Amino acid sequence: MSKRIALLGMPNTGKSTLFNRLTGASARVGNWPGVTVDLLSAKILIGGDMVEVVDLPGIYDLHGYSDDEKVVRHFLERQALDLLVVPLNALQLDRQLVLPLQLAQLGLPVLVLVNMMDEAKTLGIRIDTQALAAGLGLPVVAISAKYGLGQAEMQAALKSALQISQGMAAGAATPDAIDASPDAIAARKRLQEDDSLEDKAAALSRSAVDVPMQLPERFSDKLDRVLMHNVFGLPLFFLAMFCVFAGVFWLGTPLQDAMKWLFDLFNAHVLTPVLAGAPELLRGFVVDGLYGGLSTVAAFVPVIVLFFFFMAVVEDSGYLSRAAYLMDALMVRLGLDGRSFVMLLMGFGCNVPAIMGTRVMRSRALRLLSMLVIPFSLCSARLQVFLFIIGALFAPTQAPWVLLSLYLLSFATAFLTALIFRGQKHFRSEEPFVIELPPYRLPTLRQVWMRGWLEVSHFLRRASKIIVSGVVLVWLLTHLPSGVEAASAASYAGMIGHWMQPLLGPLGIDEKLTIALIFGFVAKEVVIGALAVIYSLEGDALAHHIAGSLTLIQAYSFMLFCLIYTPCLSTIATIRSESRSVGFAVLAVAWPLALAWGASFVFYQVASRLLGG
Numbered sequence: 001m002s003k004r005i006a007l008l009g010m011p012n013t014g015k016s017t018l019f020n021r022l023t024g025a026s027a028r029v030g031n032w033p034g035v036t037v038d039l040l041s042a043k044i045l046i047g048g049d050m051v052e053v054v055d056l057p058g059i060y061d062l063h064g065y066s067d068d069e070k071v072v073r074h075f076l077e078r079q080a081l082d083l084l085v086v087p088l089n090a091l092q093l094d095r096q097l098v099l100p101l102q103l104a105q106l107g108l109p110v111l112v113l114v115n116m117m118d119e120a121k122t123l124g125i126r127i128d129t130q131a132l133a134a135g136l137g138l139p140v141v142a143i144s145a146k147y148g149l150g151q152a153e154m155q156a157a158l159k160s161a162l163q164i165s166q167g168m169a170a171g172a173a174t175p176d177a178i179d180a181s182p183d184a185i186a187a188r189k190r191l192q193e194d195d196s197l198e199d200k201a202a203a204l205s206r207s208a209v210d211v212p213m214q215l216p217e218r219f220s221d222k223l224d225r226v227l228m229h230n231v232f233g234l235p236l237f238f239l240a241m242f243c244v245f246a247g248v249f250w251l252g253t254p255l256q257d258a259m260k261w262l263f264d265l266f267n268a269h270v271l272t273p274v275l276a277g278a279p280e281l282l283r284g285f286v287v288d289g290l291y292g293g294l295s296t297v298a299a300f301v302p303v304i305v306l307f308f309f310f311m312a313v314v315e316d317s318g319y320l321s322r323a324a325y326l327m328d329a330l331m332v333r334l335g336l337d338g339r340s341f342v343m344l345l346m347g348f349g350c351n352v353p354a355i356m357g358t359r360v361m362r363s364r365a366l367r368l369l370s371m372l373v374i375p376f377s378l379c380s381a382r383l384q385v386f387l388f389i390i391g392a393l394f395a396p397t398q399a400p401w402v403l404l405s406l407y408l409l410s411f412a413t414a415f416l417t418a419l420i421f422r423g424q425k426h427f428r429s430e431e432p433f434v435i436e437l438p439p440y441r442l443p444t445l446r447q448v449w450m451r452g453w454l455e456v457s458h459f460l461r462r463a464s465k466i467i468v469s470g471v472v473l474v475w476l477l478t479h480l481p482s483g484v485e486a487a488s489a490a491s492y493a494g495m496i497g498h499w500m501q502p503l504l505g506p507l508g509i510d511e512k513l514t515i516a517l518i519f520g521f522v523a524k525e526v527v528i529g530a531l532a533v534i535y536s537l538e539g540d541a542l543a544h545h546i547a548g549s550l551t552l553i554q555a556y557s558f559m560l561f562c563l564i565y566t567p568c569l570s571t572i573a574t575i576r577s578e579s580r581s582v583g584f585a586v587l588a589v590a591w592p593l594a595l596a597w598g599a600s601f602v603f604y605q606v607a608s609r610l611l612g613g
Contacts, residue, residue, distance in 0.1 A: 002043065002050040003162055005083040008072065008103075010096055011058040012438045013087045014115040018145040019055045020450040039075075047159040051082075057359070062102050071359065076108070083161050087113045087145070090120035090127060091439075093209050097201035100136055105197070110138045111161045113154060118144040119439065124212040131208040135200075146444060220439040224322070233326045240319070241407065244310045246400040252303035253391070259302060260539040263295040267538075281479075284486075289475030292538040294468070294529065299539065303387055304380055309448055311348065316443040320345055325437060334415055335422025340370040344414055347377025351571045355578055369427040371575055372588055373414040375567035378407050381524035386559055388528050392543035393555045402556075406563055413564050413595060470519050470526030474533045477515070487512060487534045507561060507600040508554040508608070517561065523568045553611060557604040565596035 009015045023042035040055040059069045084103060088096045093114070103110045114127055133140040141157045143150035227236055271291060275283045314320060323345065324338035331337050339361060346354035354374045358367045378386075386406055390399050421427050477493040484490040489498055489511075496518065497511030504514050516530040532538045537545055550558070566589050567575075576585040 003082040094205040126210040135204040255302035334418035376414040561600040
């Protein structure tokens, strides 16, 4: 029987880096019963035991009221654990020792890791781990998860702690007393206990941590004077994002062309000869349908990989926290705060985890408004569609600017939505915004690779199933009933597209693009595969056909609609689960659809008249 350990710590303690250091590339995302949240977990070998490592949400206090803090408490209540591993930030021990003291007080098996020792050493901070261990009554190991310092000592401590621990039964000792007692006497007793722990943590920090009288000025402080300037800060941030987009295009295009060449080669010399004697219907389904759709989508994987790697550098460097701080003044006027902006940025990868990330907000009103605007983030699935359309119709010098304009429009639609709905009683919030600004850190290549690969693998696992199902369904709709010309007006797909033309025709979106958009409602990853099946073309042939059949105005109107309209089914399901409201989920579908139609209609009609396109 395998053992289980959980990583539990405050934000900015390097918990994710530690998880990646421990588990390598074997992480998976799973839903935990009774917790209603997706948690990262992986199985590794420690000593002679197979151990499952679970990465819990970052929390500040076991007695807090945010959803993330409740998730941790519920996990401890309902899941059997052999060990809790608690990483602490070596630069902030005076504020972080209360958490392990709380866990020790509850009698939970705990191993404390003092992380970021490389940064502490640079600042001249010395930490007596033996004094810490004696004061906490827990084993303590000094490490740097980023560079692997203290790795051997950590592995030995994990092995020893697992041998000692007999396993903590689910619900054996849980910190939920504060939730269960409204009685004033019990509440005062809990507060007194917390005060006692804080006093003990402060005394322990003074005795075990030696901080120089004057810390040297850090590079982060110098950089912040420029990047967080009240005038130049935001323009510099958007310039940095433009550089990311430009790098994705300039580096990704040759890789994408190479992928297309390989897929064409396999089709011409392997797949087509093998199926030469197969029935025409089967050959068309496999070559033009399944392979054509999947290969067209797969050709964009290198570009998606580059995007995630670049975003991993931006995020792990600590720059996104600065962006949230810079945007807070604007976000407050919209009824949101800086955390909402961070969730919007997280939505660039996938809207689903960004919506789940709103659990750190204690105000339900703020959570709901944030969940309403997050689906406007230009997620990786939409990025795939835009890269294809932009690459087919726009010059390489224009492409980064076109993509940047779509990203700016995604922010604009999110801000407009917040501005419209902020006055409604269900969306009013006065929760204060507090965010910690970590020092700038240059991520290691290993960090970037692990972070990027985790995002890409999660995207591929999720997308592959949806794309296969979507491509098969599109092929059936475009080729049935039997005997009709593929994707013609007589096919089921053609009938649907014709029926929708009075609604989407004024936007410059023709019948075939309409079919792709309908399948995009299921998942945006299906759109490009659907186009490949609808046109019975793939790769460069599909791109050339699209370029010849659409004007630039039509193409941009299509991308604008695809950017704004209804989020995918996974996002809708997550919104329904997180909001616990069917009515709110309906609003999250209806409002973007109406806004998308209005924005595309105005753009197409005005641009057509002004530019004659």
